[in-house]
Amino acid sequence: MVEILNSLKSHQVLAEEVKVWYKAAPVDRFPIDGGACVKYKDLQIAVFNFDSGKEWYACQNLCPHKMQMILSRGLTGSCGEEPKVACPYHKRTFSLKSGECLNADEERILTFPVKVEANHVYIGFSR
Numbered sequence: 001m002v003e004i005l006n007s008l009k010s011h012q013v014l015a016e017e018v019k020v021w022y023k024a025a026p027v028d029r030f031p032i033d034g035g036a037c038v039k040y041k042d043l044q045i046a047v048f049n050f051d052s053g054k055e056w057y058a059c060q061n062l063c064p065h066k067m068q069m070i071l072s073r074g075l076t077g078s079c080g081e082e083p084k085v086a087c088p089y090h091k092r093t094f095s096l097k098s099g100e101c102l103n104a105d106e107e108r109i110l111t112f113p114v115k116v117e118a119n120h121v122y123i124g125f126s127r
């Protein structure tokens with residue numbers, strides 16, 4: 001499991017650092033106001049369609065609490081202006097902007113830039 005976390009950390013990328021825009025899927029493959037899992041190389045990425053497609057977010061699919069690949073199935077919502085996802089297992093809740101855990105002393109998750117072009121969702125990676 002340590003290898004998985006270390007592998008993820010090496011993929012952290014800010015919007016200005018994107019080198020690869022991975023064409024994940026057409027917009028209509030993602031549930032409205034929900035999430036879906038996308039595979040990129042050895043990573044599972046949770047992609048969220050917020051506000052009926054007006055906002056998109058992506059993060060690691062791995063919940064750091066019990067190392068479950070589950071966050072794409074989480075409950076989405078917001079805390080003020082902060083979009084968030086709650087893990088369906090034990091409700092650890094993470095910001096989809098910063099990756100910070102909002103309700104427990106838990107490791108932060110990685111978030112990834114997302115863009116939509118020509119009706120397709122793209123996720124940004126550094127490699």
Ligand code: FES
Pocket residue numbers: 063064065066067068087088089090091092
């Ligand atoms: S496995 Fe995600 S909160 Fe426990």
